[in-house]
Amino acid sequence: MADLLIELFSEEIPARMQARAAQDLKARMTDALVEAGLTYAGAVAHHTPRRLVLSVQGLLDQSPTLREERKGPRVDAPEKAVEGFLRGAGIDRSQLQERDDKKGRVYFAVIEHPGRPAAEIIAETLENVVRNFPWPKSMRWGAGSLKWVRPLHSILCILTADSGEAQVVPLDIDGIKAGDTTYGHRFMAPDGFAVTSYDDYTAKMRRARVMLDADERAGHIWQEAQNIAFSQGLEVVEDKGLLAEVAGLVEWPVTLMGEIDEEFLDLPPEVLQTSMKEHQKFFSVRNVQNGDSAGGIVRFITVANIETPDHGATILAGNQKVLSARLADAKFFWENDLRIVRDKGLTGMAEGLSDVTFHRKLGSQADRVARITALAREIAPMVGAKPDLAAEAAQICKADLQSEMVGEFPELQGVMGRYYAQAAGHDDGVPEACEMHYKPLGPGDTVPTEPVSVAVALADKIDTLTGFWAIDEKPTGSKDPYALRRAALGVIRLVLANGLRVELASTLVRPYHQNIRAALERHGAIPAEELNLPELSFDKVGLVERYQESKEGGTEDVPAVDDLLAFFHDRLKVHLRDEGIRHDVIDACLAMDGNDDLTLLVKRAEALAEFLKTDDGENLLQGFKRANNILTQAEEKDGVEYSFGADVKFAEVEEERALFDALKAADGAIKPAMEAEDFAAAMAAMAALRPAVDAFFEAVQVNAENPVVRRNRLNLLGQIRGICLAVADLTRVEG
Amino acid sequence: MSSKDTKPRSFQEIILRLQAYWSAQGCAVMQPYDMEVGAGTFHPATTLRSLGSRPWAAAYVQPSRRPTDGRYGENPNRLQHYYQYQVLIKPSPPDLQALYLGSLEAIGIDMALHDIRFVEDDWESPTLGAWGLGWEVWCDGMEVSQFTYFQQVGGHDCHPVSGELTYGLERLAMYVLGIDHVMDMPYNDPDAPIALSYGDVFRQTEQEYSRWNFDVADTQVLLRHFEEAEAECAAILDQPHDDPKTGQRIVMAHPAYDQCIKASHIFNLLDARGVISVTERQAYIGRVRALARMCADAFVQTDAGGHAA
Structure with missing residues (x-):
């Protein structure tokens, strides 16, 4: 060893x-x-x-020596065959062994691969x-x-x-x-x-002053940082990503705490933290005793790679100086931004957005803001927000993109919007919407719940999705440069987390898409490739009214909308799969009317998933499939649809009559449950059909000799199918 | 010349020490290129000489212009005209990091007292069609240099690889000299009979150029010059390699590259004037890159570019 x-x-x-x-x-x-x-x-x-x-x-x-045995030709085989065998095995004749085999005396080659x-x-x-x-x-x-x-x-x-x-x-x-x-x-x-x-x-x-283990370095840094901060009554702001990074920048970590110049302590804590982390890889240290001032960030911690005779004094002085230069920039931006906001408001700050291209075919950021504003106003009543407040928030939600601070720290977009909106005197959830409307940014991000934020967040995302679909810039494969998948998931999570009852297609996407198409066509952006789009704003007429008008005017829906809805459904499947709901269960619910009401859809899918987990559910599914197969075959053969007219008077056996009764009872329970959107109750009623259906198949030959009886029984199966399909499209459920 | 144990006292002393140091390491100490460039990398002693197989070692100061960084001489750290110190050695020597650290010692940075770090920073120049891997070098949390191993320039793989060092001279000098505002930095010896600060030398020009860059430069003229430089570059490279007058093979890579430099600087000026939209920006950068590629293609057809006759 x-x-x-x-x-x-x-x-x-x-x-x-x-x-x-x-x-x-x-x-x-x-x-x-x-x-x-x-x-x-x-x-x-x-x-x-x-x-x-x-x-x-x-x-x-x-490595171990390996012994390989190869069976060769019979000893009386022609010389040529033996030579060929020797060549193939890479040995000479003296290494051959003769052994008895079923077929007689046979040569064996024993090859030793010596260990290396x-x-x-x-x-x-x-x-x-x-x-x-x-x-x-x-x-x-x-x-x-x-x-x-x-x-x-x-x-x-x-x-x-x-x-x-x-x-x-x-x-x-x-x-x-x-x-x-x-x-x-x-x-x-x-x-x-x-x-x-x-x-x-x-x-x-x-x-030789090398701490080999990265975890040890990280642990050492974190321990030291906490000790130093604690000794002064302070605490380090945890940042695991930064800790891992810093541990990868040093072989011998030396943790030092430095001061932030007094004049910068009034900056928003997010600004201090971002500037220190992004530029200097500093940890932020906050004041625990005095948590009232600006989130309380008062010191920084830096990690050097060397022990010095002056115990880091030169290093700290240098770092402090660099930080002051950085923060002087940040403070300069902050004060300039505040001055603009106080003088001209956020709409003043947003002025320059008309010069910033959002997308060649979708106009400027200002055009986009105008669209989001119109849309947010429409969405507001659906989410319980005041239309005026939603519009006010949407109007200014991108203003901070024009601020100097966000120019320097793009990751502060939204956060700065909130500060600046507050400084400009906005209230009633508007400043929060400036920050929250970007959310959720991913599957793990928080979902806004304040109505104004929800309205603007939805408007922003739906505008983006609809716009890019209208100009046919959809994600392909791994390419999604405009993060449209994230936007769609954002819409889904906003709707579900807030339990919103919105028919996504008919009340939002279709009419909105219609608007965008009309505007694009008005400006000749479609199909002309090269035209810039100066504006894409809306008239005062509400989206839905406009859509109705255009429908009456005979304008047809474009396939892009269906495609966009399919995209939503794909994202929803991914989302629900992560929540543990099978794709076929989702398909069975997607096939139903009203599938663009995501809250309803998910409620249905969850109920169906539960239903299928029960014994009755699983068996009823089998019964349904049997009925459906028999029906499909008969319908194909006869060229008719057996969907109504079953009459109990043609019933010949008890089980058949019992099924009539059971179906009547189920129908009576399912209809009101469905109207009340109580899917669990509807499915329980459906599950109650199981014994009657099982018994029916046990006792009855559907394809009877008597054509009248046969037709009646097929129509009875048609009832089973009809009742079940009213709840979910069970033909799509696997198993 | 001061020894490394003494602290330099002025901006120019730092430059002189770097010149002496890299001269002692065997670099050809070159002079600035006589055209407006955005960075020392644009000097043909770097861009073109990093191409081809011939060994090369050069060090020089390069005045660099970034019109958008103009602040009328008021910002303590930002200038539209500043100096870079540039070192290019091909093939990169195995001890380049040690050589570099030696240069910091030469200008008075004591390795035992300071925290020097090599922090990942991959370099890419979209206008030059160039990229390399390396670091920004930090001294006590401040970036004092860029350190890059060139992998590709003008669309050509670099073989052998050049090691490139770029020092931002003002920032480095301010740190070494302990100065907070660039304009306060001693330019020559503070005890000289006529002591001059950086501000004495450059405050006025910063103001003049800031005004011109931001508000006055005639964008129509600049746009035309851009087109002309672009056309001239292509026209030069369209010439046959064999000169009809002398009968010699003369590929005019450098004159063509001058036009590329011009186009690049004009683009920077147009950018500062705010007349280039986000989408146009990419298109302009692409046009300059196309010129840089053509020049690189031409240079490898020359003797200096390793072309075997």
């Missing part, structure tokens, strides 16, 4: 790539070693900014792994052709025997020879040193 230690020492590896690279190194090396017959007891990988490290313990000293020493296998494997390493982005350097994430400087590769004796694995990759030496911290211990084992390596690394 031996232990293997590999260190790939390079120039600084991007922080975001290190963890994955260490995992890849481990997986690829150990997989290939095992493949070559070298099993091992355990393996561990580490990463720092300058090194990937792999330690494999308990590795076999050599571990070092040989490791050298081959490591070279292969290095040359084919899956870096997200790799590069060449100097005059060579080897690719690595940044220039690779040295390879440490040693095998340590149980005796403790270490052996360098002979290896040369494009002139980089493996050895047993490495280097410590770039500044604190730059000299080279040799190591003899993993334990020796980790001990010497620590002395």
Whole structure:
């Protein structure tokens, strides 16, 4: 047994790539070693900014010898056949054995594949792994052709025997020879040193000021940061992403806390935090005793990569100075923005939006705001918001895109809108809508619930989706440059989370699409490719009225709307699948009328999913399918539809009469339940049909000799079908 | 020349120390290119010389112009005209990081006291059709240089790879000298009989150019010049490689590249004047990139570009 230690020492590896690279190194090396017959007891990988490290313990000293037996021709076979066999096996005649076989005396070749020493296998494997390493982005350097994430400087590769004796694995990759030496911290211990084992390596690394384990570095940073903050009665704002990144920027973390210049403490906390994180990779430290001032961010924590004789004083002074320059910029933006907002309001700030192109065919951002405003006003009553407030919010919701602050920090869009709307004196949920209308941004994001926010959020997303569908810019495959999938999921989550009862197609998408098409055509944007679209605004007439007018005027719906609705349904399926509802169950509900009322649709799907989980439900489904199959065949054969006119007087047996009764009862229960949208009750009534249906099939031959009886029974099946299909399209349910 | 143990006292001393350092490392110390460029990378000593197989090592100061960054000399850190120090070595030497750190020591940055970090920053120039991998180098949280291994320039794979170092001189000098406002920085020795600050030298020109860049530059004339430079670049490269007058093979990569530089700077001016919309922007950048590619194609047909006659 031996232990293997590999260190790939390079120039600084991007922080975001290190963890994955260490995992890849481990997986690829150990997989290939095992493949070559070298099993091992355990393996561990580490990463720092300058090194990937792999330690494999308990590795076999050599791969096992493999014995292969091959059956050859009979001993009396022609000479040529024997020679061919020898050639194929790669042995000579003396190595042949004769054995008895069913067919007589037969030659056997016994071929020994001798085991190979571990070092040989490791050298081959490591070279292969290095040359084919899956870096997200790799590069060449100097005059060579080897690719690595940044220039690779040295390879440490040693095998340590149980005796403790270490052996360098002979290896040369494009002139980089493996050895047993490495280097410590770039500044604190730059000299080279040799190591003899993993334990020796980790001990010497620590002395050479390298903390090998990334988790240890992150833990150390977090612990230190909390201690320093706590000692002054403060607390660090948690940021796991930043912590992982910072741990990937240092080999020897030194945590330092610095002051934020007093004059910047009035900035919104989001601004302080974003500026410090994005530009400087600082953690924010907030005041816990005095939580009232601006969210209370009062200090920063930075992580240096070096211990200095002045205990970080120079480093902190430098960092503070850089931060002040950054925050001076931010403060300058903040004050300029506030001045504009106070002088001219957010509509004043939004003026420039008419010069910003949203999309060549969909006009400027100002055009878009006009559309969203009109649409938000229409949507407001459906979500319980005041139309005027929704319109007011929509009018200003994109104004902050023109602010200097958002110009500098695009990730603060919305947040700044809220601050500026407050500063401009807006109230009643309008400032919140400026921030919240972007949400939800993904499956895990919060969904707005305040009515004004909901109205503007829906208007924004529906405008985007309808607009891009109208100009035929839909997502294809993995390409979704305008994040339309996210917008559609956003609409779905807004509707469902707020329990909104909106017929998406007839009240919103169709009429709105009609409007957009009309405007596009008015401006010649369709089909002319090159025309800029100066404006796409709406008249005072409400969307629905307009749509009705255009329908009466004979304008036809365009296939794009159906396509967009299908897109919504696809997104909904993905969403519900994540919630645990089967796609066929959703299909069965989508096939029903009113499928653009998503709240209703999901209610139905949930009830159906529950129903199918019950014994009665599953059996009734089978009964329904049987009835439907018989009907379909008969209808095809006879060319008629058996859908009504079943009469109990033609019933011949008890079970048949019982089914008549049961169907009547079910119908009587299902109709009101459906009207009340009580799908659970409707499905329970449907499930109650099960014994009658089962008994009927047990006792009755549907295709009776007597044509009258047969027709009557088929029409009876037609009733089963009709009743069931009123609840959901069970033909689409699998199983 | 001051030793590395003493602190430099002026902007120009920092430049002089860098010149001496890179000269001692064997670089050809070149002079600024005599055209308006947005960054030191545009100097043909970088763009063109990073192409082809011939070894190269050059260092130079390059005045750079970014019209949109003009602040009338009032912003402590932003200038429409500033200096970059540029080093390009092909093939990149294995100890380039150490050489670079040596240059910081040469200008008085003590490695034992400061926190120097190499933070991922992949470089891409859409106008030059160029990209490379490397870092921004941080000193105590401040970006003091760009460090890039060129992978592609003008659409050509770089082989061998050049290592490029770019120092933003004003920012670096302000840090080393402990100055808060660029205009307050000593330009020459503060004890000289006629001591000049950066502001004495550049405040007025910052004002003049800010006004011209933002409000006065004639956009119609600029638009026309852009078209002309573009046409001239193509016309130069359309010429046959063999000169009919001398009978020699003369591929005019550099004169054509001058036109590319011109077009690029005019685009920056138009951008500062705010007459280029977001969508047009991409189209203009694409047009400059097309010129850069043509020039790169031409350069690799020359001797300096490694063309074997």
